[in-house]
Amino acid sequence: MLLLALGLAAIPAAVLLFVLAGYPLLVRLRATGRQAPSDVAIARAKVEPAAELPEISVVVATRDAPQVVAARVRNLRASAYPADRMEVVVSVDARAAEPLSAYVDAVNGQATVVRGDEPGGKAAGLNAGVRAARGSVLVFADSQQSFSPNTITDLVTGLRGEGVGAVGGRIVSAKDDPLMDRYWEYEVAIRRRQAAIHSIICVSGAVYALRRELWRPMPPALICDDLFVTQGLVLRGWRVGFCETARAEDPREFTRQQHFDRKVRTLTGLIQLCVWEPAVLLPWRNAMWIDFAIHKLTRIIIPYLALLSLVGIAWTAYLVLGGLVVLAAAVVTALVAALVLLRRPALGTSALWAGRLFMVPLIATANALRGRWHVWASHAAREADTRPPAPAARTLS
Structure with missing residues (x-):
């Protein structure tokens, strides 16, 4: 059970680390010369x-x-x-x-x-x-x-x-x-x-x-x-x-709200392209598949990976230290964070902004699952939105 918890904590964290730090190094090495x-x-x-x-x-x-x-x-x-x-x-x-x-x-x-x-x-x-x-x-x-x-x-x-x-x-x-x-x-x-x-x-x-x-x-x-x-x-x-x-x-x-809305649109558009033109997901069709997968597609799963890693960390701590110790540590961490944010409100604003950015993939995924492609339109217009006929999307190939 402990190994499973450790794996749940470590594997998503390793993927996140590679996406955020490893990929820039990888692309730099591949571009050398x-x-x-x-x-x-x-x-x-x-x-x-x-x-x-x-x-x-x-x-x-x-x-x-x-x-x-x-x-x-x-x-x-x-x-x-x-x-x-x-x-x-x-x-x-x-x-x-x-x-x-x-x-x-x-x-x-x-x-x-x-x-x-x-x-x-x-x-x-x-x-x-x-x-x-x-x-x-x-x-x-x-x-x-x-x-x-x-x-x-x-x-x-x-x-x-x-x-x-x-x-x-x-x-x-x-x-x-x-x-x-x-x-x-x-x-x-x-x-x-x-x-x-x-x-x-x-x-x-x-x-x-x-x-x-x-x-x-x-x-x-x-x-x-x-x-x-x-x-x-x-x-x-x-x-x-x-x-x-x-x-x-x-x-x-x-404004940061405008940046947020734009990121929701672009990430919804990324999912739309994958749905309408699945060839972009095929390594033998897409010459930049590695980069497309790491640089673009992973943006959809980052919050899910972070959540899985946090669950794994909490589970590991529970198995090793016990429930009361984990609960006490969580309370102390929350109190310290609250004190820091009270003393430095700007830091709190940035933290909230970063937290909102983690919500972007969730909203984009929800848009895709509901077929809400008219992301510039009003809520009523989005409710009436339907997917265009499939042949229209084949102009890519």
């Missing part, structure tokens, strides 16, 4: 005479106000990319509050404006925007960020790398909290090394470039369009690069 083809192409372009850049279409799917979209179009037009080889397509959400004519007036001829497909949402907007696009390369952008002057050029240049189907950039938040800043520093380091091995697991939907011929229409109820694109390319044998110098700067300041 390798260079991503997209990085090679970008570096070569800086020292060799530049070949003619392709005609591109920058696609912005949005439901933001016309003045916000107009500012974004001006930023895109200020890019270092040749203006005569770039068009901007704005796809306005089918459920946007403002009429389409307001967006046409706001962009003042600097962009093509189209109406997003029904029933609305980003995936439906992207489908409409890409249909209207004419470029051989698609660059995707959101309306709230702004690109650095070199962002588009670096993304497009990275596509010249051998076997590269898409290149993702980096989102830089002007205002954020230290915990999230450290998280994004970790993500950038991981993505850089994943690209050197084969591909990043997911581009940032607000800043990436894609070969036009590799585009596949998206199911309207899709949550994570960026994950859909990235994993679809990997399943078809293409590589997905990462360019740190291709920056999209976001001036917004997000």
